Structures are given as C-alpha cells and as structure tokens.
Amino acid sequence: MTNRPLILISNDDGVNAQGIQVLTALMQRLGDVIVVAPDGPRSASSCSISPLDTIFITLLKEEEGLKVYRCTGTPTDCVKLALDGLLTRRPDLVVSGINHGDNASVSIHYSGTVGAALEACMKQVPAIAFSLKTKEQQCDFRPYEEVILQTAQYVLENGLPHDVLLNVNFPEVEALKGAKVCRIGRGVWMKEMVKADEGEGSFRLSGYFQNLEPEAEDTDYWALDHGFAAITPVQLDMTAYSLFDELKCLQK
Amino acid sequence: MTNRPLILISNDDGVNAQGIQVLTALMQRLGDVIVVAPDGPRSASSCSISPLDTIFITLLKEEEGLKVYRCTGTPTDCVKLALDGLLTRRPDLVVSGINHGDNASVSIHYSGTVGAALEACMKQVPAIAFSLKTKEQQCDFRPYEEVILQTAQYVLENGLPHDVLLNVNFPEVEALKGAKVCRIGRGVWMKEMVKADEGEGSFRLSGYFQNLEPEAEDTDYWALDHGFAAITPVQLDMTAYSLFDELKCLQK
Numbered sequence: 001m002t003n004r005p006l007i008l009i010s011n012d013d014g015v016n017a018q019g020i021q022v023l024t025a026l027m028q029r030l031g032d033v034i035v036v037a038p039d040g041p042r043s044a045s046s047c048s049i050s051p052l053d054t055i056f057i058t059l060l061k062e063e064e065g066l067k068v069y070r071c072t073g074t075p076t077d078c079v080k081l082a083l084d085g086l087l088t089r090r091p092d093l094v095v096s097g098i099n100h101g102d103n104a105s106v107s108i109h110y111s112g113t114v115g116a117a118l119e120a121c122m123k124q125v126p127a128i129a130f131s132l133k134t135k136e137q138q139c140d141f142r143p144y145e146e147v148i149l150q151t152a153q154y155v156l157e158n159g160l161p162h163d164v165l166l167n168v169n170f171p172e173v174e175a176l177k178g179a180k181v182c183r184i185g186r187g188v189w190m191k192e193m194v195k196a197d198e199g200e201g202s203f204r205l206s207g208y209f210q211n212l213e214p215e216a217e218d219t220d221y222w223a224l225d226h227g228f229a230a231i232t233p234v235q236l237d238m239t240a241y242s243l244f245d246e247l248k249c250l251q252k
Numbered sequence: 253m254t255n256r257p258l259i260l261i262s263n264d265d266g267v268n269a270q271g272i273q274v275l276t277a278l279m280q281r282l283g284d285v286i287v288v289a290p291d292g293p294r295s296a297s298s299c300s301i302s303p304l305d306t307i308f309i310t311l312l313k314e315e316e317g318l319k320v321y322r323c324t325g326t327p328t329d330c331v332k333l334a335l336d337g338l339l340t341r342r343p344d345l346v347v348s349g350i351n352h353g354d355n356a357s358v359s360i361h362y363s364g365t366v367g368a369a370l371e372a373c374m375k376q377v378p379a380i381a382f383s384l385k386t387k388e389q390q391c392d393f394r395p396y397e398e399v400i401l402q403t404a405q406y407v408l409e410n411g412l413p414h415d416v417l418l419n420v421n422f423p424e425v426e427a428l429k430g431a432k433v434c435r436i437g438r439g440v441w442m443k444e445m446v447k448a449d450e451g452e453g454s455f456r457l458s459g460y461f462q463n464l465e466p467e468a469e470d471t472d473y474w475a476l477d478h479g480f481a482a483i484t485p486v487q488l489d490m491t492a493y494s495l496f497d498e499l500k501c502l503q504k
Contacts, residue, residue: 043303043304044300044301044302044303045298046328046367047298047299047361048300048364049298051296052293053456054448054455054456055445055456055457056451056453056454059453076362077457080445080457084444084445085445106374106488108490109299109488110299110300110301110328112300118361122358122361122440123440124440161492161494163438164495166499178504179504180503181496181499181500181502181503183489184490184491186489188374188375193307193332193333198306199308201309201310202307202308203309203337205303205307231502231503233491233492233493234490235491236361237435237438238488239435239436239487240415240416240485240486240487241435242413243413243485244433244485247418247433247483248433249406250402250406250431250433251433252430252431
C-alpha cells in the first residue's frame with residue numbers, strides 16, 4: 001500500500017453486484033481501495049449485525065492498490081470487520097453502494113447501504129452511501145460518475161463532521177439535471193404485505209412508496225423525481241430535542 | 253375486541269422472552285393487546301426486513317382481550333405484518349420490548365426493539381421501545397413497572413408527534429432513583445471483532461461500549477449509570493440541517 005488515500009468500500013447487494021464494481025473502479029482513481037462486501041444480497045439489512053453467527057471472510061482478489069474480500073455477514077458486519085480486524089491503517093473514506101434501488105425518504109432506515117455508511121460514521125470515519133433508483137441489476141452508471149467522484153473528492157479533502165454522513169441518491173436518467181443538497185422527505189410504504197401461496201399465515205413483502213410531500217422542492221424524493229442527484233447530509237443523533245419540554249411531566 | 257385502547261406489542265428477543273411477557277401483562281391493564289413477535293432471538297436486527305423470504309405467522313394464544321402470534325420475520329416485519337395484514341383496526345399504541353440489554357447511545361441504531369418502534373412511527377402510530385440494561389434472561393422487572401405504565405398511559409392520552417417515538421431504557425437496580433428525559437449520548441463500541449477458532453478468516457462479534465461523554469448529565473447513558481430511567485424522544489428525520497450551507501458547493 002502507498003500513501004494515497006485509503007478507501008474502504010462495502011454495499012448490501014453483495015460483492016458481485018455491478019454497482020460495487022463500478023464504484024470500485026471509480027474509487028481506484030482517488031486512492032488505494034479495499035472492498036469488504038457481503039457474499040450475496042443483503043438488501044434491507046439496515047444496521048443489523050450478526051452477534052449469534054461466526055463471520056467468515058475470504059480474500060478474492062489482490063493487486064496493486066486493490067484488495068477485495070467477501071464476507072458472510074451484513075454490510076455493518078463488513079465495516080466493523082474491516083475497521084477492527086482487517087485494515088492496518090484507518091481509512092480516509094468509506095463508500096457504500098452503488099445500491100441498485102434508491103435509499104431516499106424513509107427507506108434510509110431499512111437500507112443496508114446506508115447502514116454500512118452509518119457504521120463508519122459511528123467510528124468517526126467519513127462516509128458516503130450511493131444509491132440509484134432502479135430495479136435493474138445491469139445499469140448504465142456513467143451519468144453518475146462525475147457526481148460520485150466530485151462528492152468523494154470533496155469528502156477526502158474536507159472531511160465531514162464526526163456525526164454526519166452523506167446519503168447520495170440518483171434518478172435513472174441519461175443525463176442528470178444537476179445535484180441538489182436535500183433533506184430526507186416524508187413518505188410511507190403502502191400495502192406492504194401480500195398473502196403468499198405457501199399456506200395459511202404465509203406472507204411476502206411487496207408494496208409501493210408514497211411521497212407524502214410531493215410538492216416540497218427541498219426533499220430527496222423531489223430531486224429524484226425531477227432528474228437531480230440528491231445529496232443528503234444524515235446525522236447519527238436522532239434525538240427529538242423539540243419534545244423535551246413537553247415530556248418534562250414524565251420526569252421524576 | 254372491545255372499545256378499550258388497542259395495543260400492539262413486539263420485541264427482538266422473541267415471543268418466549270420474559271421481557272415481552274412482562275410487558276404484555278402490564279399492557280393488558282391499559283387495553284386490548286395483540287402480540288406479534290419473532291419466533292426466536294433477533295437481537296441487533298435494527299430496521300432490517302425480509303424481502304427475499306416468505307414470512308409465516310402462527311396464532312399461539314387467543315383469550316379475552318389478548319392474541320399472541322409468533323412470526324418468522326424480523327421485529328420490523330412483525331409490525332408491518334400486524335399493521336398491514338393482521339389487525340382489523342389501527343392500534344392506539346405500539347410498544348416493543350422489554351429488551352434484555354440496553355438500547356441507549358449508538359446502540360439505538362442496531363436495536364431490533366427500537367426498529368419495531370420506528371416502523372410503527374413510520375406508519376404514524378405512537379410507539380415506545382423499552383429496554384433493560386442487563387445480560388440476564390431472567391430479571392426482576394418490578395422496579396420498572398410504574399414508569400412503563402406511566403409512559404404508556406401518557407402516550408395513550410396525549411399521542412406523540414407523527415415523526416417521534418420514545419426510547420425508554422432502564423438500569424438494573426432494585427429501585428429507580430427517578431426518570432429523566434435525555435438525549436442520545438455519544439459513544440462507541442470498541443474491540444468488536446475477535447478471531448474465532450473456526451479456521452482462517454473466522455470472527456465473532458464481541459467488544460465493549462465506551463461512553464464518549466461520561467460527564468454529560470443530559471444523556472441516556474448518564475441516566476442509566478446513575479440509577480435513573482432514561483426517556484429519550486427519537487425522531488425519524490435524520491437530516492443534518494446544520495451542514496446545508498457548507499455542502500452548497502456540491503450543488504449544481
């Protein structure tokens with residue numbers, strides 16, 4: 001390894017997904033890269049970890065400036081393992097994705113892509129999650145390369161506050177209209193459980209996302225719906241400070 | 253079912269855990285109760301869901317004012333299934349726990365107990381997560397009954413803002429000193445990955461929690477360390493608004 005920046009990459013679609021391969025090639029332009037990613041799809045794994053399991057890692061590839069590992073754990077396990085057991089120096093940046101599917105609005109809470117970035121953030125390593133609003137496993141990621149490189153370069157040069165990560169979502173377009181700094185929009189998943197045909201009491205997850213504030217131009221979902229990349233700063237601290245006064249009656 | 257409040261209960265330790273049984277008995281004093289909980293331990297499952305699996309539920313118990321289901325999914329799956337497939341009316345309150353193990357500071361991000369409450373919050377149902385800082389599977393929950401009942405009663409009577417839930421943590425004590433409304437404290441898990449004895453590249457999760465601001469008296473961890481119940485309002489919106497100006501250079 002050299003004195004170039006060290007960039008750790010993970011995702012939740014698994015080490016073989018197209019998105020992480022594209023992201024790896026892009027990050028190699030900016031630094032030395034270590035990939036530690038799940039051995040298969042871990043979509044919607046949030047910040048889950050595997051306290052009851054043995055976690056196995058295997059080195060898949062090693063060449064100048066690049067190592068690729070697959071891991072039997074969740075995206076968050078991957079980042080924990082990299083930071084605590086695998087890397088000999090602290091990475092300068094952790095990037096996650098590019099996820100096949102957006103992680104905007106409330107979906108941020110379910111996202112393993114964001115979960116990996118949150119884990120890095122908890123360990124005070126600057127982190128960015130990248131996701132593309134698509135249902136395809138094979139996509140043209142070229143329209144997003146410039147924003148990905150620009151955002152990663154910005155964070156490498158400027159860092160991020162210790163409790164903040166960036167969540168970047170892209171619409172599936174031939175050319176981006178631009179990039180907007182956004183808040184997390186309010187939305188809700190509807191009709192999520194459908195009966196499965198595997199007997200009484202069997203269900204499968206399904207449903208559709210409903211934007212609860214489609215007119216609000218400052219949200220991540222508005223940006224996606226209008227052809228812009230959505231760059232959302234996300235903080236670890238979920239405390240609802242505005243409720244402190246109201247809740248004082250519960251103190252004693 | 254009657255016109256008493258309807259209370260949905262889930263957890264991440266599984267339907268047979270002592271904590272959920274205690275919580276069920278307490279909530280029966282306040283309303284009709286439906287339990288939908290995992291069929292076994294799902295600790296640290298965060299907000300993860302199971303998009304690739306068929307989810308099965310089984311009715312275990314039905315009596316006046318109480319139904320108990322076990323579910324093969326995660327805590328979040330349980331709440332989705334209850335709200336979208338099982339309940340014939342909207343619950344007045346969702347409670348989760350009582351978790352065996354605290355969910356204060358950064359542990360809130362890994363917690364399936366909090367994950368279940370977050371899911372209810374996303375569906376605009378008032379929700380409370382309850383956790384006890386213990387490593388025991390059998391505990392004396394009597395010291396916490398009054399705060400649990402008082403908090404649940406408060407939320408039944410007053411509701412909560414649509415994007416806020418309550419995260420309540422208890423220290424393991426014979427008698428609480430009181431209850432404090434707190435913010436989420438800053439902390440970090442250390443030395444989390446230890447080599448397992450199952451061959452090269454095998455690891456297990458371990459480690460210890462380090463409070464990064466032990467002197468700050470307004471945090472959840474301070475309350476726990478000093479014998480108080482910690483009542484923390486938690487919001488869905490994780491946007492770091494304070495970073496908007498700084499990030500404007502990324503807009504285009």
